[in-house]
Amino acid sequence: MQKDKERVALISMASSAALAIGKFAIGFMTGSIGLISEGVHSSSDFVATLVTWWAVRISGKAADDAHHYGYGKMESIAALFEVVLLLGAAGWIAYEALKRLSGEAHQIEAAPIAIAVLVVSMVVDFWRVRALRRVAKATGSPALEADALHFLSDMLASGIVLIGMVFVTLGYWSADAVAALVVAGFIVVAAVKLGHQSFAALTDAAPEGASAAVAAAVITVPNILAVERTRVRMAGATPFVDLLVAVSRALPLDHVAEVKSQVVRAVRAQLPHAEVTVEMKARAGDDESIETQVRVIAANRAAAIHRLTVQRVDGRLSISLDIEVDADLSVDQAHAVASDLETGIRNELGADTEIDTHIEPMAAEWLDGGEASSEDYRQIVDSLSKSAEQLGVVTDVHNIRIRNTSIGLIVNFHCRLPPNMSVTEAHAAVDQLERSVRSLHLNVARAIGHAEPAREG
Known part of the structure; x- marks a missing residue:
């Protein structure tokens, strides 16, 4: 050319x-x-x-x-x-x-x-x-x-x-x-x-109609909530496009690069050979659920949460969750972490939101240890089998692994449940089996059960 x-x-x-x-x-x-x-x-x-x-x-x-x-x-x-x-x-x-x-x-x-x-x-x-x-x-x-x-x-x-x-x-x-x-x-x-x-x-005047055409093309890109700023200028035959777009704050980070690539392709479909700069602004989507909002607030504070429950009690929002904190923190320090999360949730969902946080120690990333003794292994396997038999719905406890670590024994096992059972019912059954093992063996620090559907016949 x-x-x-x-x-x-x-x-x-x-x-x-x-x-x-x-x-x-x-x-x-x-x-x-x-x-x-x-x-x-x-x-x-x-x-x-x-x-x-x-x-x-x-x-x-x-x-x-x-x-x-x-x-x-x-x-x-x-x-x-x-x-x-x-x-x-x-x-x-x-x-x-x-x-x-x-x-x-x-x-x-x-x-x-x-x-x-x-x-x-x-x-x-x-x-x-x-x-x-x-x-x-x-x-x-x-x-x-x-x-x-x-x-x-x-x-x-x-x-x-x-x-x-x-x-x-x-x-x-x-x-x-x-x-x-x-x-x-x-x-x-x-x-x-x-x-x-x-x-x-x-003087960097935008080509007539270019900004509107670019904005109309970009807003059709999946995960783009709004086009908040569009700037177009020409340097000779090359258009330079500067964009500020809003995306859902729940968008995973590993998806951001792909969304940016899609935006660039959309712009170049309107202005071939354009040099495109895309700035992304995270914001809450109109259809964002309360659960998503709470998880985003926690993620922004690098807080690990689970067992999140959201209720409406007499028109008032009630939230309960488990928050994991460093096991070496004092009670005062752990309480400050939980309070900060609660403040963030109330700032977004309303000051009258009822929040209960259950503080749990976060397990260390790396635990030194080895296989449990044969005696511990035999006793715990026997307890799992008996407890499962008493529950009546859990069958075929298998793939049992018991490891001795610095925080105590960690028990991992698989078990089978009726294939038509709801996740809520299955979780309750496996959780009950886990608690049973921990109550019978005080040296068990954690028990983790993996549920599988029972085989036909």
Whole structure:
């Protein structure tokens, strides 16, 4: 794409030089102020396309330590330079045309030759407009788009001068000067439009409709609750998009990177090749349950909780939970941890929320130990079997592992329950079996049972 931009800019520059020479030569030969004005215009075109070609080459350079956003704005600077040239040329043409109109009529010779030159100029400009717009659309180049606009105005201006020359051949000698004034007007209009576009790019004005299109695309991405800020600016052909989006605070951290990738893809579907910066803001979703709210509050305080129960008692919210704290903390320190969690919950759910926290020691991450003695193993296996038989619903206690650790014996086992039993009923049954083992063997620190569905038959 960069090579296409440079090639079309170079061809446009060579065309401007050839047209300027031809128009000046025939203009001075025939004495046509309209054609000489076109020669001046084409000369300014040559300088402008020279600057455009240079800017297109520079803008293609990659970002570096000195220019973190690249060199894209060089194209807009070149376009502003072109505006100055256009306004200067328009002023000179208007001055000469008014002087010709206020003075003695100037006879123009060989008008048919001048007409032929104008026809050739229009054909060349038509080809240039098509070529420049094609590459500008493919590459998003503001400099080439400006050149295309410029040469479209040239083609129209040449048409006006051509009409003036036709009237000259019919004996209306002032028509040439009038045509020159119209050319000057076209140049001013093109310069103002081009200057507005270039100034907008240099002052980071957002492309019309871009922010709304980006926001509409991003809000469709799963897990995006709202698009709170959308900023779009152009640096040459590259759009830079800065987004602030709201996501559920319950969104797992390992999903955040994927959501960001989806946002970037959504933006680039609207603005190809955009450089996208996404900032995420966590907030409560409208459909967030109380259980989720409590768990998020606890997670933000690095508090491990379980056995969370939420009730409504006479219209009042009641919450109970178990909180695990470092086993080495004092009662006073553990109470402070629990109180901090309770304060956080009340701040979000209401000051009148009833909260009960049961403090439990957090097991150490690593426990040294080994297999239990054969006697301990035999006694505990026997207790598990008898307790399960007494419960009546727990069967096939198997995969029993008993380990001796610094905090006491840890018992792990699997057992089977009716497959249609509810989780609540299954948990109660296994919990009762665990308590039974701990009550019969005081050296058991923990008992953990894993429930499985009983096999058919």
